Amino acid sequence: MKRMIIHLLLGLVFILLQTTLFPRFLGNGPRPDLVLILTLYLGIHEQPFQGALTSWLLGCLLDVLSGTTFGLYGLILLLVFCATVIGGRQLNRDNAAVMFFAAILGTAAHDVLLVTTLLFFADADQGWLIVLRQLPLQLIFNLLAVLAVTPFLNRTKAPKPLSLLRTTR
Amino acid sequence: MLDLLKRYQTALLFCLLLLCALLLYSNSLRQREHTSLFEKAVLQLASPFYRTIDAVSRDSAALWNNYIDLIDVRQQNIALQEQLRQQKAHLNHLKEIEQENQRLKNLLGFLESTELPAIPARVIAVDASSWFRTITIDKGTNDGLDEGLPVVVAEGIVGRTIKCASRTSRVLLIIDASSEVAVLVQRNRTRGIARGQGAQLTLEYALRSHDVLEGDAVVTSGTGGVFPKGLPVGTISKIVRHDYGLFQTLELTPSVDFDRLEDVLVLPGETP
Structure with missing residues (x-):
């Protein structure tokens, strides 16, 4: 529960950065999606249900300050989290490269889900063109964000159980 | 039945959460x-x-x-002063047009539209x-x-x-x-x-x-x-x-x- 609150507060700080500081330097176009990086991190390192609930709430927070329909990012980040849990648990989670791999696939999955949801449920017309046009630059920004943010996120990681430490010793 | 629920507890909770997220989004779509x-x-x-x-x-x-950051300020100042002189002349011309417009409106009996x-x-x-x-x-x-x-x-x-x-x-x-x-x-x-x-x-x-x-x-x-x-x-x-x-x-x-x-x-x- 304590980690969940920490992650939600961290998410709120990330959203504030995305809405105020980044646009001053990068304009209205692509900018690092720190909330997505946090969701991917939760998918790899957090307990499944707690992580899912945190991701959904993070998405709902993002919805208040983004887009036009409340719940869109809640749904998308929850689906991204599910995909990360299914795929990420097969990998060595302690390897630093896993987060970069997750960022590449996660950014692509996030955009595909966004386009699909907008096309199926909302009248977004050619909104998918904007998403696709910005994808390459978004990918680069997200990879840079992984590099900058992962050391901070690692501090919120749950400590390994003592029993596990004893057996490895 | 309880065993079945316990075995698939995580999957069921996931599905429940997903359903909640979908319902919330669907409801928001109707009242944007x-x-x-x-x-x-x-x-x-x-x-x-x-x-x-x-x-x-x-x-x-x-x-x-x-x-x-005050580089080129002097050049900009000279250019702006020149621009100001031109704009003053333009403003005088616009004032003439405004007065003419007012006269024509009154002549045609238009009601003055109140400022928004x-x-x-x-x-x-x-x-x-x-x-x-x-x-x-x-x-x-x-x-x-x-x-x-x-x-x-x-x-x-x-x-x-x-x-x-x-x-x-x-x-x-x-x-x-x-x-x-x-x-x-x-x-x-x-x-x-x-x-x-x-x-x-x-x-x-x-x-x-x-x-x-x-x-x-x-x-x-x-x-x-x-x-x-x-x-x-x-x-x-x-x-x-x-x-x-x-x-x-x-x-x-x-x-x-x-x-x-x-x-x-x-x-x-x-x-x-």
Whole structure:
């Protein structure tokens, strides 16, 4: 529960950065999606249900300050989290490269889900063109964000159980 | 049965959460221009942070621009003084036209249109994601704002309010993909719908038979129920006429620079 609150507060700080500081330097176009990086991190390192609930709430927070329909990012980040849990648990989670791999696939999955949801449920017309046009630059920004943010996120990681430490010793 | 539930506990909880998320989104789709209590609370919570960050960044920018970055100021000053002389002459000419216009109006018996009330607001944040085009302003329901009000600047229309908390509101910009504005070409009154494309606009449903030229000004038609008539939207930058079909597609360059929005005006008297 304590980690969940920490992650939600961290998410709120990330959203504030995305809405105020980044646009001053990068304009209205692509900018690092720190909330997505946090969701991917939760998918790899957090307990499944707690992580899912945190991701959904993070998405709902993002919805208040983004887009036009409340719940869109809640749904998308929850689906991204599910995909990360299914795929990420097969990998060595302690390897630093896993987060970069997750960022590449996660950014692509996030955009595909966004386009699909907008096309199926909302009248977004050619909104998918904007998403696709910005994808390459978004990918680069997200990879840079992984590099900058992962050391901070690692501090919120749950400590390994003592029993596990004893057996490895 | 209990064993089955225990075995698939995580999967079932996942499905339940997914269903909740889908239902919430589906419900929000039906009432887009309604600000829920949760949204109001988060907007309210974020408001002091936004104001502080905005004040700090403005002060830093002012410090940089006014005291540090002063290269070419003398040349700029000379050029601006020359420009000011020309503008003064132009202003005198416009005053003459204004007086003439007033006389003609009186002659024709037109009623003087009352000035639209406007609430000035400051842009304190932009959209959290790169895909949507919305901004957050520092005025809300306490200042008389409501959902669906037009937002403008001197150069033209900006968008409309979509979510309002007590001291902050969110504005959907006209360049967002989900934004549509009823417009007409000023020169020949060709009607159409301006739709956002992220950075540009497209004018759709303009009849193919109408002659439209690059550089033509496009203004609001006043028929959409949000914006008053005659406000600048943009200028035509590209014309696409296919060999068949009823309509032509026109690309518009917005008259407002959305990357440099700082202060806007909300028109509360224009509720549909």
